[in-house]
Amino acid sequence: MDELRAVVRFAADCAQGLLPEFEAVAPNDSRPREALAAARIFAEGAARSNRQRTAAFASHLAAKAVAEETAQLAALACGDAAASAYLHPIAKASQVGHILRAAACAARVAELRMGATREAVLALAARATSPVPEILRRYPSAPAGSSRVAQLMSELDAAIRG
Structure with missing residues (x-):
C-alpha cells in the first residue's frame, strides 16, 4: 500500500498545478477538485474506497463538459490521480x-x-522520486500511441526509467 500511495501522490502532485486551468473555464464545477481530494486522502493513509473510483469517473466526465483543451487535460489529470x-x-x-x-x-x-x-517532461520526470521509478520498471514501457498525450507519456516513461 505504501508504494501505491507513492504513485497516487506523484500523480496528484502532477495534476495539482493544472486545476486552475479547469476552474478558470468552469468555476462552478468541483469534480476535478473532488478527484484530487480523493487522491490525496488515499495518499495520506486512508483506505482505498469507492470514493477514488467515483471521483475519477466524475472528473473525466467534467473533462467532456468543457471545450478548451487545457481545461480538458486538467480534469483528466485530476481524475487520473484518483484512478491511480x-x-x-x-x-x-x-x-x-x-x-x-x-x-x-x-x-x-x-x-x-x-x-x-522537453523541459516539462524532464521537470515532471524529476518529480518521480523513489519508489515511483522502481514501481514503473516493473511494467512494460509505455506504448508511444497516436495521441499527443500518449506520446508524452512514452517520453516521460523513458525519462523516468533512464
Whole structure:
C-alpha cells in the first residue's frame, strides 16, 4: 500500500498545478477538485474506497463538459490521480497510464502554454522520486500511441526509467 500511495501522490502532485486551468473555464464545477481530494486522502493513509473510483469517473466526465483543451487535460489529470489508486500489479503496458497519464497531461498543458515540451517532461520526470521509478520498471514501457498525450507519456516513461 505504501508504494501505491507513492504513485497516487506523484500523480496528484502532477495534476495539482493544472486545476486552475479547469476552474478558470468552469468555476462552478468541483469534480476535478473532488478527484484530487480523493487522491490525496488515499495518499495520506486512508483506505482505498469507492470514493477514488467515483471521483475519477466524475472528473473525466467534467473533462467532456468543457471545450478548451487545457481545461480538458486538467480534469483528466485530476481524475487520473484518483484512478491511480487502482494500479494493478499485473505487468501490462496499459497499467503504466495509472502511473504516468496525469504527468503526461501536465506536459501537454506546458507544451500548449509555453511550447516547452522537453523541459516539462524532464521537470515532471524529476518529480518521480523513489519508489515511483522502481514501481514503473516493473511494467512494460509505455506504448508511444497516436495521441499527443500518449506520446508524452512514452517520453516521460523513458525519462523516468533512464
